[in-house]
Amino acid sequence: MAWACTVIQGFTWYSDGSFSKQGPSGTVITAFATSARANQPFQLVAGTSTGAGHEDHACMDVPGPINPATRFANARGFIANTSGPVNRSPGDWQICFGELPLDGNHSATSPVFFTVI
Numbered sequence: 001m002a003w004a005c006t007v008i009q010g011f012t013w014y015s016d017g018s019f020s021k022q023g024p025s026g027t028v029i030t031a032f033a034t035s036a037r038a039n040q041p042f043q044l045v046a047g048t049s050t051g052a053g054h055e056d057h058a059c060m061d062v063p064g065p066i067n068p069a070t071r072f073a074n075a076r077g078f079i080a081n082t083s084g085p086v087n088r089s090p091g092d093w094q095i096c097f098g099e100l101p102l103d104g105n106h107s108a109t110s111p112v113f114f115t116v117i
């Protein structure tokens with residue numbers, strides 16, 4: 001899956017309030033979001049924003065969700081704690097909530113970061 005372009009709306013937070021973590025592939029993380037697009041469906045994803053001109057896009061290239069469950073932002077844009085394993089190759093990843101469908105020009109919450117070591 002790949003996003004043509006993502007617009008950042010809202011904020012992602014790890015459940016302990018941190019903005020970055022690291023661990024081996026398969027590490028289970030828990031995150032929530034605030035100020036996401038209200039009443040819209042999202043998935044917790046790990047992605048990158050590689051490519052010139054796309055540095056301000058969150059989780060633009062997404063190889064698949066961390067947690068395939070659809071989560072809905074409430075009327076205030078809150079998405080409750082969501083957990084899943086970061087099964088990715090070594091390197092730096094962005095963790096965010098991507099608005100469904102993941103293959104369109106939709107929003108994503110501003111990412112937190114995870115380094116797979």
